[in-house]
Amino acid sequence: MRIPKARGELSEALAAALHEGTPTAALTAVPATDDADRHLSLWTLYELSYRGFDDVDDELEWQPELLALRRTLERRFEAELREWFSPPELGGPFADALFELIGNDDGASVATFVQREATLDQTLELLRYRTIYHLKEADPTAWVVPRLTTGPKAALMELQYDEYGCGDPNRLHSHLFVRGLDAAGLRSDYGAYVDDVPVEVLMQNNAMTLFGLHRRLRGAALGHLAAFEATSSLPSRRMAQGLGRLGLPAEMIAYYQEHIEADAVHEQLAVRTICGALVHEEPAQAAEVAFGALTCLGLEDRFARRMLADWGAAA
Ligand SMILES: [Fe+2]
Ligand SMILES: [Fe+2]
Structure with a gap:
């Protein structure tokens, strides 16, 4: 699989960083254009731990700057899920x-x-x-x-x-x-x-x-x-x-x-x-x-x- 087509500013910056193999901490500061951009970026980062991409170095799976970006995206998503899907107490x-x-x-x-x-x-x-x-x-x-x-x-x-x-x-x-x-x-x-x-x-x-x-x-x-x-x-x-x-x-x-x-x-x-x-x-x-x-x-x-x-x- 190749890196997916960008859907906004963040996935665009991420694709470039993955392609060049040189992600930096500046990536975490790039604002996501919208939810699709944010979720495509997270999906792309996650795929590094499944099958990876033909055009990305496998080494990047554990690259600290990419993990920092992943964590930022995950925190927001998890907070949203907990807000949307708060369960009742089960008896x-x-x-x-x-x-x-x-x-x-x-x-x-x-x-x-x-x-x-x-x-x-x-x-x-x-x-x-x-x-x-x-x-x-x-x-x-x-x-x-x-x-x-x-x-x-x-x-x-x-x-x-x-x-x-x-x-x-x-x-x-x-x-x-x-x-x-x-x-x-x-x-x-x-x-x-x-x-x-x-x-x-x-x-x-x-x-x-x-x-x-x-x-x-x-x-x-x-x-x-x-x-x-x-x-x-x-x-x-x-x-x-x-x-x-x-x-x-x-x-x-x-x-x-x-x-x-x-x-x-x-x-x-x-x-x-x-x-x-x-x-x-x-x-x-x-x-x-x-x-x-x-x-x-x-x-x-x-x-x-x-x-x-x-x-x-x-x-
Ligand atoms: Fe099944
Ligand atoms: Fe099943």
Whole structure:
């Protein structure tokens, strides 16, 4: 992947610094033009810790000036997330309370729209935007594994093992999506569509990486995972039906069909066995788990509202 196209002053300065390999402290003082500029900059910095860029020296992943900029951007983003998605106190058995919190979500749904009325162009647009996460599916959560104690670690690995194909490269969820994209005539190379995605997609991906990269935020990372898995099975069924209605290839439908079954299991695993075990071992993490869950639901709602508004559909 190449450095993405700049969206403002900060991402422009960052791209130049990455390209030349000489970031300085002055970078932190460059004002972001807007949210898209700010989130693209953070996304770009985060990618140095995933697959990097063809035109950037791998050494820069741990360059102190870039880490200082990343920290500045992260602080503001985390403060915003905590303001937007402040959870209520959960009472009673934790897993039941977490299921209830997630079940009370009435956010907008792109899957319902795809199932019933989206056009082929709208659906292909959605699939292009989904590549930013699905091509690194489960990766942001993998950062969390070494930070957990025995119970939640074993449970998380059970779920991750499944996401990563149980040892079979052809069953890796990100690879199932690659096969779907190829069959649908879309690009399947990592990050291919980052220049096209709306800021809401960058925010969703940045939240997952923020939670994954900071040990302090392990509870939020697992709460995010729980909400993601618990709101995936039914929408995946709707997506599969919508893709079938539009005549999209079987490989693309297969990705969603896999998630109807898998995520019905994963939601129990994530909510009860992973988050339940975490809170049992670390009770102080309960509020953080709830915060992570609300962040997942809230950012998906923002994305869905944006898409439905762009498509002239009612939320
Ligand atoms: Fe998956
Ligand atoms: Fe899953």
